[in-house]
Amino acid sequence: MKGSITKYFGQAMTGQGWKNLYKDIVREAKEVYFLKGIFGFNVSNLLKEIGYHYVNKGHDIEFFYDPLFENTIQATFIKGIDTLFLQSSKPSIEPTQLGTRDKVISFYECLDEAILIQHGERLKQLSEEAEKWHDQCFASLQMAIQIHDEWEEATQQHMDWKALEEQREELFDQIFNGILLNKTGVLTHRLFGTLTPDGAKDFLRNITRNLEKRYFIKGLPGTGKSTMLKQLAQDALKRGFDVQKVWCGLDSKSIDMVILPELKLCIFDSTAPHEYFPEDGREGDVIFDITKHCQLSDEAEAKIEEISKKYRKAILRATNYAKLYAEAEKEIREILDQATDFSKWKKQSSFLF
Template sequence: MTQFGTIKHAFPGSNTPNGFHSFFNYILPQKEANQLYIIKGGPGTGKSSFMKRIGTYATEQGLDVEFLHCSSDPGSLDAMIIPSLKIAFLDGTAPHVVDPASPGVTDQILNFGTFWDADKLTPYKDNIIAVSNRIHDGFSKAYYYLAAAKNIYDAYIFTERKAINPTAKLKIEKDIIHQVFKDVKDKEGIGSVRHLFSTAITGEGVLDYIHTLIGTTKNIYFIKESFGCNSKKVMQSICDTATAKGYAIECYHSPMDPDKIEDILIPELDIAITISHPLHKPRIFPTLIFDLTAALDSARLKSLDFELDKDKRLFMDLIDKACNMIGANKKLHDELESYYINAIDFTAIDNLYDTLIQKFF
């Protein structure tokens, strides 16, 4: 019986209050890569399908694969990695324009633009420009909604922090650090950090792939938090401590606050740390649970309930508006793709696929 490889899913970028935030330079670091293929080409030229085909073939050969999804259209891929071969494919077009850092050495460009018939696109020039402009405007409005949501998010944090017992919170944070690292030995050198998103704000709502990243990890530490009584400080401390001890780690960030780490994976130790709040709900079975919200003074919090509830409802409504706008843009993007699909020579792409499969396998 054939043993299939496993598939992990994540996002290399996300829609955020400050626009599109990219971690594309962490997909497969240059010094670790055997080959990086940067795919150039317009919408509907088959970039995502091409990456899915190669990734699926790799899993059928028993290799583990990472599918990195597009936050604007989670059904599409922005990148695909085969870690054991140290090979990655990535979409190098807007909004995450990527150019070769080491052309011809590790980086190769696959130009899918050579596979289209420009004469078939020319009659639709005005349509293509008009739809592209509407997509640009749609994302601009979505980011205005997300910026407004971030202001309400910050206002919620400002209010809820009045109910935090700082001594109690510090005690819980120290306990978390102790539990995670109590049996961890130091290694020589400084560890490395890879940054991605496990959660993204998309046209289908706030989606996550947390379970595919840490679901099978042996030791999973689960931190219950609220927006105000949050784990931002302790998660950064875990990241700093792990790298200071010499371990390579993966950090997955918040799309609402990209500076905030929400999941940490230490593969060599089979350890994962994840958090839980209304926008981040891991579907996993934890080894140990910590409750940061226990540091909230219940009497003080009760006096703030009405104000916090109003802020939370307004915040969630703005998130919904942003997601709906991104979803409407997806329909426009489908229209844009339709012009290119009819102009592409997919037989040429099939031939390229066959050539690369023979090269790798």
């Protein structure tokens, strides 16, 4: 019987810079293979091959995707045996438990120096272009976060926080039903979405496909969705439940989802850019609507409409810069693939199977 594949992003492009969860995932693992080198796209194919190898042996696995390129893998986690295979040069993550948990496989010697020299000037030009578009992308995302903060301030003035608290307490009572587990809850972290060169993308349907209960939170920016999710996570851990916090792909301080595996339940922010609705035929899908607690005046609605237009423009600019950044990175990686000595690559890869 084959195992299953769950998809996440390992990084997100946020208004505060790159958000990287790989250090958290490394801490979950009992064994980590750090793949070191200057890589093109070949390393993604290798990580997929490793994943499918274990899936065919019956293991459930997690693939962690690169935000810049669709279907490009940065890491593979084998559940059950808790083994992580990680492209650790970008982002740079170093082993901290050599001799026990951590193993390093170096691919630096797989590059043909003569081919690199042949493309040296072009690589230099592309690297400068990539850095320029990278910086402009994140400057636009930083502006988007600042505008989003204005949006939140505009809605918070009109919130009935007491009514929200009462609704929240009813929900928590419904979810936990007084249950206290005689164990210590385990907290893990994941990312299900991010900005990409093609706009906002997420893996929500894949991640939640086997859950029996899904709560779809509907509410305006700044009305307490992330705060409520953090409170739910804290309460669940105190009760002994395992918790998975799923972080926001734009604001690195905010979370968009909480998964409680033992209850086969998740609750998530189901508003743009990851707006979802209950699916026909899924009895466990429930909308949790908090918009009723924010009664906006005509003046506030007009102000928010102007803010939302500015916000969309900032996100569009960031997306366009992300596309240019990815184009430069793509050519760099293609040149690196051309410069790879596959006989050496195959020899080094053999240590991973």
